[in-house]
Amino acid sequence: MPIDDGLIAQVAARLRAAHEGGTPIAPVRDELAPGGVDAAYAVQDANTRHALAQGRRLVGRKIGLTSKAVQEQLGVDSPDFGMLFDDMSLRDGAVIDAGKVLQPKAEAEVAFVMNRGLDDPDLALRDLVAGVEYVLPAIEIVGSRIRDWNIGLLDTIADNASSGLFVLGASPRTLDGLDLVSCAMQMQRDGEQVSSGTGAACLGNPLNAALWLARTMARVGRPLQAGDVVMSGALGLMVAVAPGHTIEARIEGLGSVRAAFAA
Numbered sequence: 033m034p035i036d037d038g039l040i041a042q043v044a045a046r047l048r049a050a051h052e053g054g055t056p057i058a059p060v061r062d063e064l065a066p067g068g069v070d071a072a073y074a075v076q077d078a079n080t081r082h083a084l085a086q087g088r089r090l091v092g093r094k095i096g097l098t099s100k101a102v103q104e105q106l107g108v109d110s111p112d113f114g115m116l117f118d119d120m121s122l123r124d125g126a127v128i129d130a131g132k133v134l135q136p137k138a139e140a141e142v143a144f145v146m147n148r149g150l151d152d153p154d155l156a157l158r159d160l161v162a163g164v165e166y167v168l169p170a171i172e173i174v175g176s177r178i179r180d181w182n183i184g185l186l187d188t189i190a191d192n193a194s195s196g197l198f199v200l201g202a203s204p205r206t207l208d209g210l211d212l213v214s215c216a217m218q219m220q221r222d223g224e225q226v227s228s229g230t231g232a233a234c235l236g237n238p239l240n241a242a243l244w245l246a247r248t249m250a251r252v253g254r255p256l257q258a259g260d261v262v263m264s265g266a267l268g269l270m271v272a273v274a275p276g277h278t279i280e281a282r283i284e285g286l287g288s289v290r291a292a293f294a295a
Contacts, residue, residue: 035067035074041234044078047191050177056134059178061186072189073252079192080115086166091261092116093249094172095241096193097185098234098265108185111235113245114156114193115254116261123204127292130275133175133196138291139270140219140227140281142238143170143200144262150246151255160243164254166204169286171219171279172263173197174270201289212290215284217267221277229268238264 043060050057064071065073079216084090097111122128147165175196178187188194212231219227235241241264249255256262273279276295282288 035071039063039067040071040074040078043190044075044082046084047070047075047177049234051134054131054134055160055171056179057175057186059182059187060190061121061184063229064186064190069189070184072186075190076114076192083115084256088252089118090105090115091118091121091147091233091259092196092263093245093254093256093260094193094195094263095265096188097243098241106275111241111244111265112185112189112193113248114195116198116263117194120195120197120242121261122197122199122291124199124289125291125295126199128197129294133173135181136168136196136273136293137174137181138219138221138273138279139174139266140217140229140268140283140289141172141266142215142231142264142286143168143198143281144238144242144264146256146260146262147258148203149257151250152220153247153250155246155250157239157243160239160246161207163246164207164242166206167210167286168204169201169281169283169289170263171198171199171281171289171291172266173273173291198261199289199291200261201287203287205286212239212285217281217283219268219271219281221271221273221279224286226271227268229266231267233267238267241265 280290
């Protein structure tokens with residue numbers, strides 16, 4: 033079924049208004065259902081183009097739905113993607129203002145920073161590896177403009193893969209000698225462990241997720257560029273955060289990264 037451009041513009045505007053006004057909206061999946069995934073990505077792209085027109089700068093991409101359990105829950109068999117903008121990036125130890133992200137949750141991830149553009153939709157893994165400048169531990173602060181996180185696949189895609197902010201560690205590592213499959217992750221909230229996992233939780237290997245993303249971005253006309261950040265997907269459960277909380281994630285071989293939420 034052809035995508036209704038008027039509907040796409042309306043849904044995109046409602047999601048922007050939810051972000052700007054700090055009030056989540058009802059799910060949008062039923063409206064987008066006739067156009068399916070293509071319609072949801074059209075909404076995301078409309079808001080990407082709006083953001084770029086407002087002067088925001090694209091600095092990377094994020095991958096969602098890398099967990100098989102979450103894929104099964106939403107009835108899909110592949111990840112999704114979202115855009116990362118310059119004003120979403122935070123440094124290790126950042127203090128995040130209350131209300132900066134709607135309905136925030138945190139998850140620990142491996143982040144890649146690229147050293148070249150990758151515009152081949154049939155990119156080989158060896159070429160992806162050659163394109164990685166360095167690797168960092170990261171925390172993604174996901175958020176949802178959809179009320180009560182009542183999301184399905186079309187909701188999260190349209191909502192820029194439920195993006196919020198991302199916090200990068202301060203000690204880059206090259207891929208040489210890193211075991212990104214069995215590396216252990218532990219995440220603490222106020223000193224209490226709340227999530228754990230390994231790199232294998234992310235499509236078997238975070239590099240698999242990054243390869244899927246690089247190929248997909250080349251196909252849709254927004255290929256990865258030198259300097260881009262790739263947030264490759266959660267290594268464990270995401271956990272709710274609130275004002276006053278501190279989150280710290282440690283990933284074996286990569287070190288730690290920390291963020292605090294202002295009271």
